[in-house]
Amino acid sequence: MGSREWTPDSWQGKSAAQQPIWPDPAELERVQKYLSGVPPLVFAGEARSLTRALALASQGKAFVLQAGDCAESFSDFSADSIRDKLKVILQMAVVLTYSSGVPVVKVGRIAGQFAKPRSLPTEEVDGTTIEAFRGFIVNDEAPTAKARQPDPARMITAYNQSASTLNLLRAFTKGGFADLSQVHTWNQLFVASSKEGRRYESIADEIDRALRFMRACGIDPATEESLHVVDFYTSHEALILPYEESLTRKDSLTDKYYDCSAHMLWCGERTRQPDGAHLEFLSGINNPVGLKIGPTISADELIDLCKILDPDRVPGRLTLISRMGANKIKDKLPELVRATQHHHPEALWVCDPMHGNTFLADNGRKTRHFDDIIAEVDSFFSIHRKLGSWPGGIHVELTGVDVTECLGGTEEILQDHLDLRYETACDPRLNAKQSLDLAFEVASLLRRGLKSSG
Numbered sequence: 001m002g003s004r005e006w007t008p009d010s011w012q013g014k015s016a017a018q019q020p021i022w023p024d025p026a027e028l029e030r031v032q033k034y035l036s037g038v039p040p041l042v043f044a045g046e047a048r049s050l051t052r053a054l055a056l057a058s059q060g061k062a063f064v065l066q067a068g069d070c071a072e073s074f075s076d077f078s079a080d081s082i083r084d085k086l087k088v089i090l091q092m093a094v095v096l097t098y099s100s101g102v103p104v105v106k107v108g109r110i111a112g113q114f115a116k117p118r119s120l121p122t123e124e125v126d127g128t129t130i131e132a133f134r135g136f137i138v139n140d141e142a143p144t145a146k147a148r149q150p151d152p153a154r155m156i157t158a159y160n161q162s163a164s165t166l167n168l169l170r171a172f173t174k175g176g177f178a179d180l181s182q183v184h185t186w187n188q189l190f191v192a193s194s195k196e197g198r199r200y201e202s203i204a205d206e207i208d209r210a211l212r213f214m215r216a217c218g219i220d221p222a223t224e225e226s227l228h229v230v231d232f233y234t235s236h237e238a239l240i241l242p243y244e245e246s247l248t249r250k251d252s253l254t255d256k257y258y259d260c261s262a263h264m265l266w267c268g269e270r271t272r273q274p275d276g277a278h279l280e281f282l283s284g285i286n287n288p289v290g291l292k293i294g295p296t297i298s299a300d301e302l303i304d305l306c307k308i309l310d311p312d313r314v315p316g317r318l319t320l321i322s323r324m325g326a327n328k329i330k331d332k333l334p335e336l337v338r339a340t341q342h343h344h345p346e347a348l349w350v351c352d353p354m355h356g357n358t359f360l361a362d363n364g365r366k367t368r369h370f371d372d373i374i375a376e377v378d379s380f381f382s383i384h385r386k387l388g389s390w391p392g393g394i395h396v397e398l399t400g401v402d403v404t405e406c407l408g409g410t411e412e413i414l415q416d417h418l419d420l421r422y423e424t425a426c427d428p429r430l431n432a433k434q435s436l437d438l439a440f441e442v443a444s445l446l447r448r449g450l451k452s453s454g
């Protein structure tokens, strides 16, 4: 390891888990060559400002909201779907910021979240074995041998879709849509009529009142830039390494490498082998990086990985995303948090309450129960509080529309309802109401902790 001999392609000398076998190496090479020449999706300076924001979170001065699709889809790609996702994230951010008074760092699982690690490389369909669906950046979800053939040209489509998505996100977040005077318009019709929608409306009313109060005091909100815009960052799992390598650029200002496919990249639970290709790649880029931590990791392994990813212990560089499951977190997380407090206190802890709580419903649908999600977040907060560590954020899979993929919530989605609107390209996501509900829960946990710490 070590950054001395690191190059964007040095991962190729290591074993890479979860990679498709591209049938045509010449085509892969052509695509990589093309992608090496395209404009970057994000700039190094933006990645550095995210590092600074995450550094504040690691010091207990900010809270991270990382949210978006499990897997973005080439077929569900429209201005409306991007806008609706952003609406929910802005609503959650408002709830968290207003109720806790802590700044919220907004990071989407969006504009590049296309690749999926799989538990098995193949699956059985009607007696024949076909390759598993690895996300739209690799193959198609249709259950036929032809659709499942990995196709490198999909990386170009993924790049293009990411560029358009990011373009719209930049327009929305900097062009007036995210203005605090617009809080009411983020409450979609189907949400507004619900219990959590009404609860949101009352916060939105209070924000209106606060803005009027400022005006009455002689402060002109129109001239306060920060009320009108939001810094919104992008992130995805750095899984398909030829893609990430090809979008890596040397920053002319600092002479350092950045993976310009997103502001933040994370390493999945299935690809975090200390001597593997993913750790090698992520160790050399200068973006902020995340590491998913499941219940099987030991404290020693974790500290090893922290050293590989963040040898200089730069605050904001490393985010540890705990995904234990509601019934394991109490046993597993405390010793890991204690280990980082001792050996790597710069690391920021974030809770992914989704991936450890997935199970198969009676009808075979992958699902998660809202109560388990809340229970895991609850334990995450209490463990950190008890150890004197900052519960730095949440990482969730959600969508802006009214899907029925996760069970429970105030609407009481039941197993029988799952088939109604089950639309995800991969894992079950919280719908807009469940997401808002979660934000209220987290806001109250945050507030409680702030009170008790004075």
Ligand code: TRP
Pocket (backbone or CB within 6 Å): 090, 091, 093, 094, 097, 103, 104, 178, 179, 180, 226, 227, 228, 229, 230, 231
């Ligand atoms: N810019 C501030 C922030 O991002 C305030 C703000 C503007 C805001 N629009 C927002 C906060 C929408 C949450 C949601 O915190």
Ligand code: MN
Pocket (backbone or CB within 6 Å): 070, 071, 355, 397, 426, 427
């Ligand atoms: Mn997922």
